[in-house]
Amino acid sequence: MKIKNLIITILLIVLAVVWILPLYWMIVMAITPNDLLKLNSTALWPQGFTLQNFFGVLKIGLTVRWFLNSIIVTVLGTALTLILQAMAAFAFAKMRFKGRQLLFSLTLAGLMVPKEAMFIPLFLMFAQINGHNSYAALYLPRVAIPMGVFIMAQFFKGIPDSVTEAAQIDGATPLRTFFNIIMPMSIPALTSVGIFTYILTWNDFLWPLVSATRKEMFTITTGLASLQGNFAQATELGSLMARGVIAGLPLFILFLIFQRHLIRGISMSSGGKY
Amino acid sequence: MRSKSRINLPVLYFVLPFMVVYGIFQIYPLFQAVIASLFKWDLLTSSMSFIGFKNYLHMFRDPTFWSSLMNTLKFVIFSTPLLIGVGLLFALLLNGTGSKKVLFRTAYFAPYVFSVSIVTLIWGFMFNPQKGLLGEFSRMIGEEPINWLTDPSFAMFAIIIATLWWTVGFNMVLFLAGLQDIDPSLYEASSLEGASWVQDFSYITLPSLRRTLELVTILQIIMSFQIFGQVYILTKGGPGGTTRVLIQYIYETGFRDHKLGYASAMAFILFLVMAVVSFFQFRLSKEEN
Known part of the structure; x- marks a missing residue:
């Protein structure tokens, strides 16, 4: 028994090292001066130390602009998704109206539409109204993916009807019930x-x-991807890796803070138990 | 009439905003794809002419379409069992509580939160025979470094390795959720009977995970079919088209060759194939809830 546990622990450590090593290597290169990396890029301990690669990001190229674009698109897209999809889910779960079942089925059917197969028609649509190269074009199609409706409707169904009924008796409008009682819950x-x-x-x-x-x-x-084919950038490996670190850091921090929520979201979205 | 509209008004502003967005960006494009696929449609000149099913007929005689489809299938067939097997292995090793296990889970799951361009940034250099760690490792054990991304017999394999590293944590999470649903008293009973862990695994764990396994398999097939970014950035479909996948060919047809009608036809076929697979996933999730 003891030996089995030891073997498992060793296996886990080896695998964890394999999984973390590529990320660690990116960070090592990001803090190593570019000219040292030209000679040797496979060292696992930084051969020198510099923050110049990170300062360079601020001065050269559009990385900062791309970063801001990502924040704008992601924050707006996430906020709109949460509000619109939670409201629709609430109506589907707690309100009685004609055509409810039909609309809900139609919404769930959208889960079967593979996102990556739809980019040509979406492109044509935005092209017709000259809507490309705008923030709205970047986040609106994402808001239409009905995953959140599916998850939130399941959640709202679990809230007892007595909660919404009590609010109604107290004279709260549906909107007030939703924003003051349901959302905080x-x-x-x-x-x-x-x-x-x-x-x-x-x-x-x-x-x-x-x-x-x-x-x-x-x-x-997409900005980071556009830099990768560029040979000039390949000679400045440290600068390139610093951009990778900057692109990944916000998500990594969010992940560390909200790990449990993310994992719950994943198992909920796939129709698994939660 | 009046009272009816009074009841329906709140429903309207709860449901309508989402349904409008949904209708425009999720439903309408489907019809748009079908219609566009019946036209010869040039992206640059915006000239359109109706050609019926010629795009679809052309597809069947287009060798690049077939090779892209085959490459995609190759990726699906090799990556799916690997991603499921390793994901299940991680979940089995890390099932249960304890801060050590949580730490390992974090390590295996971490790459999933990064974008495809970070994954390719790292692995593009990992695979580089001169600059990368894999090449260095080969030299350490006295082997000639492999040209992972430029050797036709290794390129697809390299894409699969990078994808495994990137997304296996997602499957691990789904399997962990499935494992938590297994009644612990089953294992208690079997340990009283003196069952080995092999017996536990084949008589309790695997049968209890049947539904999760089906779900993960279908989800993984859907995900693998949509592979694009890793290939597009790491190999551009090369060497010699050996890693060109379907979405990449659709993308190139539309935006490099400017043939939007033909690209739409291929996108619609892809949609049909995936819709059939997704339909099974949908049925499985409904069974559950």
Whole structure:
């Protein structure tokens, strides 16, 4: 028994090292001077130390602009997703109206539409109204993916009817009931949907690649990809890796803070138990 | 009539905003794709001419379409069992509580939160025979470094390795959720009977995970079918088109060759294939709830 546990622990440590090593290596290169990396880039301990790579990001190129674009698109997209989808989910779960079942089924059917297969028609649509290279073009299609409606409706169904009925008897309007009573009760579910949406939006690649073709409108995800084919950048490995660290850091911090919520969001979204 | 509209008014502003966005950006594009696929549609000149099903007929005779489809299937067939097997292994090793286990989970899951361009940034250099860690490792054990991304027999394998590292944590999370649902008294009973862990695994764990396994398999097939970013950035479909996948070919047809009608036709076929797979996932989730 003891030996089995020891073997498992060793296996876990080896795998964890394998999984973390590539990330660690990126950070090592990001703090190593570029000219040292030209000679040797495979050292696992920084051969020198500099923050110049990070300061360079602020001065050269559009990385800061891309970073801001990503924040704007992701924050707006996540906020809109949460509000619109929670309201729709609340109506589907707690209100009685004609066509409810039909509309809800239609919404759930949207879960079957693969996002990556739809970029050509979406592109045509935005092209017709000259809507490309705008923030709205980047976040609106994401708001339409009905995952949050599905998760929130499940959650709202678990709230007893007596809660909404009591509010109604007290004379609260449906909007007031929703924002003052239901939303505060739903913070855990909202956080799970929110953090998952945030990560998926921040990491969107194909759609921003197609829609935002002007360099100033790149997101950090497409911007970072655009630097990778560039040979001049390859000679400045440290600067390139520093941009990678900057692009990944906000998500990594969010992940460390909201890890449990994210994991709950993932198992909820796949139709698993929660 | 009046009383009816008074009841429906709050419903309207609860449901309508989302339904409008949903209708425009999720439903309408589907019809748009079908219609566009019936046209010869040039992106640059915006000239359109109706050609019926010619785009679809052309697809069947287009060798690049078939090779892209085959490459995509190759990726799906090799990556899916790997991603499921390793994900299940991680979950089995890390099931239960304890701060050590949480720490390991964090380590294995961490790459999932990063974008595809960070993944390719790291692995593009990992795979580089001169500058990367894999090449260094080869030299350490006295082997010739492999040209992972430029050797046709290794390129797809390299894409699969990077993808495994990136997304296996997602499957691990789903399996961990499934494992938590297994009644612990089952294991207690079997340990009283003196069952080995192999017996536990094959008579309790695996049967109890059947539904989770089906769900993860379908989700993984859907995800793997949509592969694009890793390939597009790491190999551009090369060497010699051996890693060009379907979404990449659709992208190139639309935005490099400017043939939007043909790209729409391929996108619609992709949609049909995936819709069939998703339909099974949908049925499974409904069974659960």
